[in-house]
Amino acid sequence: MAASSTPSVTCDRLTFSWPDGTPLFDGLDLAVGPGRTGLIGLNGTGKSALLKLIAGELTPASGTVRVAGDIGYLPQNLALDTTRRVDQVLGVDRIRAALHAIEAGDPDEAHFAVVGEDWDIEERTRATLDQLGLDGVGLDRTVGEVSGGETVLLRLAALLLRRPGVLLLDEPTNNLDLRARQRLYAAVSAWQGVLVVVSHDRELLERVDHIADLRAGEVRWFGGTLSAYEEALAVEQDAAERMVRVAEADVRRQKRELVEAHGKLADRRRVARKAYDTKRVPRIVANSRRSMAQESAGKHRQLHEERLGRARERLAEAERAVREDDEIRVDLPYTEVPPRRRVLSLRSARVRYGAGATLEVLGPERIALVGRNGAGKSTLLSTVAGELAPVSGEVLAHVPLRYLPQRLDILDESLSVLDNVRRMAPGSSQQAIRAQLARFLFRKERPDQPVATLSGGERFRASLAALMLAEPAPQLLLLDEPTNNLDLAGVRRLTSALAAYRGALVVASHDVPFLRGLGITRWLLLDGELTESEPL
Known part of the structure; x- marks a missing residue:
């Protein structure tokens, strides 16, 4: 750790390979000073690995990482012990206990040593929670009592309370609803010090001062926000x-x-x-x-x-010098649904956790399903897909449908991409499937690659291909937070692929720019009951 009054991050001739020997960085140089930096790049280029190297969670084969200032790191996949109390997650439990002991009349000097100068810790903690929209979360509650999105915000609150000089955020808006995202945007906009954020969230990347583009093991810098970067590029x-x-x-x-x-x-x-x-x-x-x-x-x-x-x-x-960020290009005439044809009926349907819905979907509608975390969007989609039975009422799909859940577990890990698609399209020849997979950017020997070896972006493309090429052709697609963990190119590819889809579409997402790009025809808000909503 370098001694300096100004927070900074410096990587010098950094070399790193994956455990199987695959090289990732070979002599990477990076210098990050104060300000907000958006770190972008294609899936698999090493953005998350670079944050882990800076945070000390990975060790480089050679080269050095020097950080001036304390580090706060929010990983992409956050797992917290559900039995821990909120104040423990926030790191203020010992100080609170000492304060309460002093207030109860215990004069032990050890309590005063623990409190130090933090006599206002509870007030600062509550103010930080309020800033992130967690004003209803009690410090004595357990992690198991809060939602997944609130868990992410709790971890961010813990970092903000520490006031580190260097803050590293890896896809922080994944699983956050719209209100929580706005809170996080405000926290990022107000940040003083070094901030490096890996994200595909366009609205978040419009709040940074610099864009660092990681490509082929090198970083190129662009001043300004994502829009300025795209214009320059x-x-x-x-x-x-x-x-x-x-x-x-x-x-x-x-x-x-x-x-x-x-x-x-x-x-x-x-x-x-x-x-x-x-x-x-x-x-x-x-x-x-x-x-x-x-x-x-x-x-x-x-x-x-x-x-x-x-x-x-x-x-x-x-x-x-020309980037080959290929687009997915598909033509799916068999998915077409005639206008006004009935596609889906929800008749006084009530699903688990109390969410209720009455809905008719006609023709090739494109529906955005929005709502806060925990409102039941995923449960509703699972019920429509037939994975869960409704508590009451009816859910009737009038056309063939396919469902892509957040967990992307529709593929057999032991099979190749080609064999997974053949499972869902047994009537298609291997040659025909290979031709279609090429349009999903699986070319040459790539269709023969086992799913277990795919990157996150490749796994998503393989899952999407398996759904859209399935037999019978799906005339209704249900997608649950499909842009989670996709890079910007991946989001663009998904939008392009869905533009060619001719059936009806229901998408649950908090990614408003992505939803707008789909040409949504109807916005539905799930908040206890399913109701029509104004476009976001």
């Missing part, structure tokens, strides 16, 4: 694509000139051979001319071959 990519076109034209020209050089050499050989055969010149002169012509033509050809080689190198360099 668009300009850069336009220029890169123009350079590719220029380089391609140069390669074609050099190829033509090389062919012409070969032709000239052949012509000179024919002339020399004819002069030799007809004995129009002495043999010694003919041989000399032929040698000179061959040497000259050979140099000419070599010159053009070198030019062609340099042109190809420039083309390769130009192509490397």
